[in-house]
Amino acid sequence: MSEPMHVDVDDWHQPLSLVQSPNTGLADGTPELVAGVRNTLIEHPAFASGITAIQRCHRMGRFGLEEPGCLLITGVAGSGKSTLRKEYARHYPRREADEGTEIPVLHLELPAQPTIKNVAERILLELGDPLFTRGSAEAMTSRIVTLFRNCRVELVMLDEFQHFIDNSSEKIEARVADWLKHLVNITKVPFVLMGLRRCHRILQSNEQLRRRFSRQIELKPFGNSDKRSRRIFDGLMRSIWTNLPVSPAPELVGDGDHLDRIHFATYGLMGYIMTLVSTSVEIVLNEKRPCIDQDVLSRAFVESIWPDACGHLNPFHPRFVCRPLTNDKEPFCGYAC
Numbered sequence: 001m002s003e004p005m006h007v008d009v010d011d012w013h014q015p016l017s018l019v020q021s022p023n024t025g026l027a028d029g030t031p032e033l034v035a036g037v038r039n040t041l042i043e044h045p046a047f048a049s050g051i052t053a054i055q056r057c058h059r060m061g062r063f064g065l066e067e068p069g070c071l072l073i074t075g076v077a078g079s080g081k082s083t084l085r086k087e088y089a090r091h092y093p094r095r096e097a098d099e100g101t102e103i104p105v106l107h108l109e110l111p112a113q114p115t116i117k118n119v120a121e122r123i124l125l126e127l128g129d130p131l132f133t134r135g136s137a138e139a140m141t142s143r144i145v146t147l148f149r150n151c152r153v154e155l156v157m158l159d160e161f162q163h164f165i166d167n168s169s170e171k172i173e174a175r176v177a178d179w180l181k182h183l184v185n186i187t188k189v190p191f192v193l194m195g196l197r198r199c200h201r202i203l204q205s206n207e208q209l210r211r212r213f214s215r216q217i218e219l220k221p222f223g224n225s226d227k228r229s230r231r232i233f234d235g236l237m238r239s240i241w242t243n244l245p246v247s248p249a250p251e252l253v254g255d256g257d258h259l260d261r262i263h264f265a266t267y268g269l270m271g272y273i274m275t276l277v278s279t280s281v282e283i284v285l286n287e288k289r290p291c292i293d294q295d296v297l298s299r300a301f302v303e304s305i306w307p308d309a310c311g312h313l314n315p316f317h318p319r320f321v322c323r324p325l326t327n328d329k330e331p332f333c334g335y336a337c
């Protein structure tokens with residue numbers, strides 16, 4: 001990806017910062033164009049604040065402080081946590097130096113059903129240890145500490161931290177959480193943990209981990225309920241429309257009613273917004289239609305977000321019920337709490 005354009009992300013008159021995938025524009029087939037839309041990175045305000053928060057954490061990590069400030073980033077599914085992690089890490093790639101591989105930013109997804117051993121294994125694998133499955137938990141931990149030093153690790157980002165709470169029993173993996181605290185202590189490297197909002201419960205139950213992760217931010221969905229949040233959401237949609245390989249119908253751009261419908265259809269979440277838009281682009285290109293209109297959006301919603309959306313439950317239907325789709329069996333059930 002090329003470097004992003006830097007613009008005032010809080011001003012809807014300006015486009016938000018967009019980074020196109022390298023594929024965009026090189027091929028003219030539908031799959032390439034749709035993939036180009038999916039791979040476009042949007043540096044919206046919450047994304048920019050997330051990058052700044054990680055940067056602050058990272059900078060402090062370079063001073064080898066006894067207790068580096070760590071950060072917890074939470075957000076509902078599709079709010080963009082993993083995108084933030086990958087984009088930050090992309091700017092600090094691993095590099096081969098005379099003394100060996102340097103990994104300034106180590107980042108990974110925690111395994112489902114974590115144990116000390118399988119988490120240590122994942123970290124060792126990412127650090128390039130060929131024997132990542134070998135040894136006791138203690139031996140693995142000490143290899144992690146050595147490799148952090150040798151690879152000059154400055155920041156660690158662990159995604160899917162909610163895996164520390166067992167889905168079915170709700171039991172918190174207290175031993176693994178304690179081990180993680182120990183790892184933060186002995187490596188003296190700042191950690192960024194990321195996951196769903198229930199991650200807070202892990203910190204609530206572990207006061208030592210909580211103290212280390214007292215800095216917390218949430219990647220919130222785009223709002224639509226007050227003037228300022230509508231202005232930002234409108235700015236986001238205008239930027240997206242402007243940068244598509246197909247045009248939106250003129251009535252879609254800057255119209256309050258359509259903005260509301262898109263918000264109901266996506267809950268203001270980047271994941272659903274990009275799914276809705278890229279599926280709409282695909283429909284238009286496949287069917288050689290002139291533009292994205294309400295009918296295209298309605299079909300894209302059913303195809304890619306909620307297959308059961310019948311008539312008045314489809315935000316793009318003329319008689320849509322005009323309420324967030326958060327009831328049981330609806331796409332955003334559980335997102336409001």
Ligand SMILES: Nc1ncnc2c1ncn2[C@@H]1O[C@H](COP(=O)(O)OP(=O)(O)OP(=O)(O)O)[C@@H](O)[C@H]1O
Nearest residue numbers: 040041042047077078079080081082083270271274
């Ligand atoms: N800043 C962004 N710019 C463009 N697209 C984005 C952005 N953030 C998220 N997306 C889109 O949303 C999709 C989901 O985002 P992501 O996987 O980062 O969410 P998440 O919060 O990690 O979700 P989960 O909790 O399910 O893992 C991405 O595949 C991407 O298409």
Ligand SMILES: [Mg+2]
Nearest residue numbers: 081082083159
């Ligand atoms: Mg994720």
